[in-house]
Amino acid sequence: MPPDLSVQLTPGKKPGLALANPVMTASGTFGYGTEYADVFDIQRLGAIVCKGTTLKPREGNPQPRLLETAGGVLNSIGLQNIGVAAVIKEKAPVWAGWRVPVIINIAGDTAADYASLAAKLNGVKGVSGLEVNISCPNVREGGAAFGVRPDAAAAVTAAVRKATTLPVIVKLTPNTGDIAAVARACAGAGADAVSLINSIKGMAINIARRRPAIGNITGGLSGPAIKPVALAMVYEVAGAVTIPVIGCGGIASAADALEFLMAGASAVQVGSATYANPRAALDVLEGIEAFMAKEGIKSLGEIIGAARK
Ligand SMILES: Cc1cc2nc3c(=O)[nH]c(=O)nc-3n(C[C@H](O)[C@H](O)[C@H](O)COP(=O)(O)O)c2cc1C
Numbered sequence: 001m002p003p004d005l006s007v008q009l010t011p012g013k014k015p016g017l018a019l020a021n022p023v024m025t026a027s028g029t030f031g032y033g034t035e036y037a038d039v040f041d042i043q044r045l046g047a048i049v050c051k052g053t054t055l056k057p058r059e060g061n062p063q064p065r066l067l068e069t070a071g072g073v074l075n076s077i078g079l080q081n082i083g084v085a086a087v088i089k090e091k092a093p094v095w096a097g098w099r100v101p102v103i104i105n106i107a108g109d110t111a112a113d114y115a116s117l118a119a120k121l122n123g124v125k126g127v128s129g130l131e132v133n134i135s136c137p138n139v140r141e142g143g144a145a146f147g148v149r150p151d152a153a154a155a156v157t158a159a160v161r162k163a164t165t166l167p168v169i170v171k172l173t174p175n176t177g178d179i180a181a182v183a184r185a186c187a188g189a190g191a192d193a194v195s196l197i198n199s200i201k202g203m204a205i206n207i208a209r210r211r212p213a214i215g216n217i218t219g220g221l222s223g224p225a226i227k228p229v230a231l232a233m234v235y236e237v238a239g240a241v242t243i244p245v246i247g248c249g250g251i252a253s254a255a256d257a258l259e260f261l262m263a264g265a266s267a268v269q270v271g272s273a274t275y276a277n278p279r280a281a282l283d284v285l286e287g288i289e290a291f292m293a294k295e296g297i298k299s300l301g302e303i304i305g306a307a308r309k
Helices: 084-095 111-121 144-148 150-163 179-188 224-238 254-263 280-295
Strands: 023-025 066-069 072-075 102-106 129-133 168-171 193-196 200-203 218-222 245-248 267-270
Touching: 023 280, 072 224, 084 102, 084 111, 102 111, 111 129, 111 150, 129 150, 144 150, 150 168, 150 179, 179 193, 179 224, 193 224, 218 224, 224 245, 224 254, 245 254, 254 267, 254 280, 267 280
Parallel strands: 023 267, 102 129, 129 168, 168 193, 193 245, 245 267
Antiparallel strands: 066 072, 072 218, 200 218
16 A cells, blocks of 8 residues: 555645645745646645735836845745736636645735635635735735734734635744744634745845845845754744644755654645756655655654654
8 A cells, every 4th residue: 555645734624625745835936836737747746835926916026036045045026926816817727627736825915905815716716725925025015024923913814714715824934033923823813724934034245236136135035044944943833733734944855844744744845946956846745755665654644743752
């Protein structure tokens, strides 16, 4: 019998969010999924999280917006996206024919924006869940401001919860004092799961020009450099809430993903690694399968939280 990698991210709820395996893509690093359909069999993934979606289309921040740093990437895309109406009209019908569930990452300036996005996406065929981005470090309004304070995070979560029957995952920011308190507030306000971390606020300076190297001055740091930070936060949050935790931050290999699962994550997201290796998410999945086969592990439940016991 092959090992059982399936995971239920909304235990006991309908509609549920059952994944065939725990490997997801991270928002903003995998487009709308369609871009990678020719690169590998994306239907094998556990879930695809699409680019951050707002009520209106957005142009994003001034260039330059992406910079390689030691062990990571600084980005300040600023939620450039086609807007929710185009997502519903052009992307969802494609996703409706897929086996892999697609989760829409949503972002707004106010709690009412988030609720409106949730209401518009409720019942749309091809949309299996929402990831509420209260953690984007690259937009002036809303964004991370909601993720910094437990009360604001709870208000957005509650507004989304009221507006949808879809599974609700809230994506947390590391740029806060007490991420466990924010996670508890989201769980208390009706989140089905939390995902973490979004990128860490960072900066670089072009010394020849004596100017910040990123158009928006600061950006979000992602990639291998942030993995230990993300792992510590996942470990902390998994001990603070009873809802599933999705780990993200610097995952580039199966070994990285297994660390997050053992820290208590029920699933993982692969982000910046896809830039260096477009097949990264599939490599992570195949590596987990190989590890389980080699170690004689029959189900993912034997791995999740193994380092906590
Ligand atoms: C270019 C780029 C764009 C991103 N866009 C989004 C976004 O739209 N919404 C979101 O919640 N996170 C976004 N993120 C954050 C990632 O989903 C992820 O949380 C972060 O990069 C850490 O994971 P990683 O180290 O594996 O990349 C973006 C990251 C990058 C590098």
